[in-house]
Amino acid sequence: MKKVGFTRSENTRRDAKLTMTEVAKHVGVSAMTVSRAFRQDASVSEETRKRIMDAVDELGYVLDQSAGSLSSRRTGFIAALVPSINNSNFSDTARGITDALENTGLQLLLGYTDYSIEKEEQLIESMLRRRPEGVILTGGSHTPRARRMLEKAGIPVVETWELPENPINYVVGFSNSEAMSLLVRELAGKGYRKFGYIGGTTARDTRGSQRRSGFAKTVEELDLGPPRMISFGVPPISMQQGGQAIVSMLERWPDTEVVLCVSDLSAFGALMECHRRGMRVPEDIAIAGFGDYEISSTCHPRITTINADCYGIGRQAAARLLDALQNGGEAGDEITLTSYKVVLREST
Amino acid sequence: MKKVGFTRSENTRRDAKLTMTEVAKHVGVSAMTVSRAFRQDASVSEETRKRIMDAVDELGYVLDQSAGSLSSRRTGFIAALVPSINNSNFSDTARGITDALENTGLQLLLGYTDYSIEKEEQLIESMLRRRPEGVILTGGSHTPRARRMLEKAGIPVVETWELPENPINYVVGFSNSEAMSLLVRELAGKGYRKFGYIGGTTARDTRGSQRRSGFAKTVEELDLGPPRMISFGVPPISMQQGGQAIVSMLERWPDTEVVLCVSDLSAFGALMECHRRGMRVPEDIAIAGFGDYEISSTCHPRITTINADCYGIGRQAAARLLDALQNGGEAGDEITLTSYKVVLREST
């Protein structure tokens, strides 16, 4: 078998892990000067900086940040935990964070909790071992131990996507319950009366539960009769599960006029299942989702939904953290309400 | 404004950044013994280990891995770069990597290149500053400087999703060109003759270019007349752009029988646009995609596509890296071909 580059073969020399001191020797300055040359603000004459950087290029030296952060006590890490990255709402939030962190010298440590607070606890611990300078979480439900670790860490924490009763530090989010309530009211205003709801089976997805309760509460308030609710599948429920759920809905309550789904993904699945059964949307049944995924504005008919500014949540959460890091959090509010809006489309 | 937890307010005491030595003092052992207690293999009596761990819990001590890795010269990081995380094919790969890394003590440092090799170069540098123990890349096109840095880093590198001509170390991927070629042949076998192709405008997406050339080559080989190719939008092209592209296709070549798209997303957009125009799929025109996204198996009609085992690519790439880290890469092949298959569905 051919030897490959990273093994300690002769030609690669393993490059003896170049240090700053060696670069310094090569240039004829002290290591400290090399260290300074790597930062913009530090005072190094343009000429020496250039000579140092030339040597860096020539030797192929790469700064060792793990050593630097031990000394400077700044790791340059921000930890963020999202339920899932295979969900475009959360990957939009992750992208918002990444974009907001660009050119700040801060790097994102991303983790997936799989909608489990136990997994979240475990991830928080392994993240904190890396000494992040701040943490961004999704939601406000955490294990007691997770919460204790975060509070003890002495770094700013931003909870997103919800409005926790008892926040750790900062919050950047919105009321999922009120957003769903708004959607019910809009659709009731269009004349719909018999409302159905499709969501997952457990409370694992706290945002899903909040949407469900917002739905139930509002249907009751508007005196629209008992809410018709189908629970199907472990959250997050998939497109396919949305399709299966609407079948149950139609069997149980065939005269349902409009179905609200916990997310656009299940709404899309429900829509396609209706097509497959020859039902027209919205003529025979109307369907709405939540999240304004790309699919909802592209499919036919386009799906009515709630746009929750996922990307903006990420950007604002990161901005909140940056502000806290720079100004000690004295300025700005602890709770940032993010915007959401009903997007009425062809499916209702 | 209310003080929040992370500020240096009295009640939080900023917790004076507990060190191992302080935990050790509290228990009445040396720091070294505490250090050992954190690792499984190390020899510490069960009784002392328990006493130490109790103190750790009580004090809320969290191991500082950045200090540890400086000393042990093992950071426990694996760096992975994907074009975009808002694309479920790549987020599936990222999940495969994460899953394969579970319980290895290795943590993923994830970056998004936005399909740009310049951004990739920049990310590679900032990743290497964290001294990852291995790197996973998407594709085989890199800037010369990026390649030099990787080669000098002395760590295993896995390129994925393609079969680069001149690999750095390891490859876990498949031929996008041949996969597309296979799809053309299958559809030709079903009787289709007038083939169209929809993809992005530039070569930025190298996999897209490879798929396109596989398409063109095979259409020619099968003597199916000049290939009808529409380039629309900067890669990665969206659902909506797929819809716009098929409009161009139909204007230019109204008698096109089947349209292959660079990804399922554009295929779905094209499909929905056809519905919007009252065209039947596949009766009036057949459509196929690439990637087997969830949407393709859920929409109506279901979309014919290529399943490329995105998740498996991630798992296998990580496994390859782990093997290289443990066995110095002596065992196992340098090139791992991943499987792909045509999934024939209702849209063709």
Next chain:
DNA sequence: CTGTTAGCGCGTTCAC
């Protein structure tokens, strides 16, 4: 603008 000294919080190594 540049250099020197000291030490960040751990793990390696060796001694007992």
Next chain:
DNA sequence: GTGAACGCGCTAACAG
């Protein structure tokens, strides 16, 4: 099974 000395590669703090 446990401890002491030392150093990982860098930067803070101070000196000049």
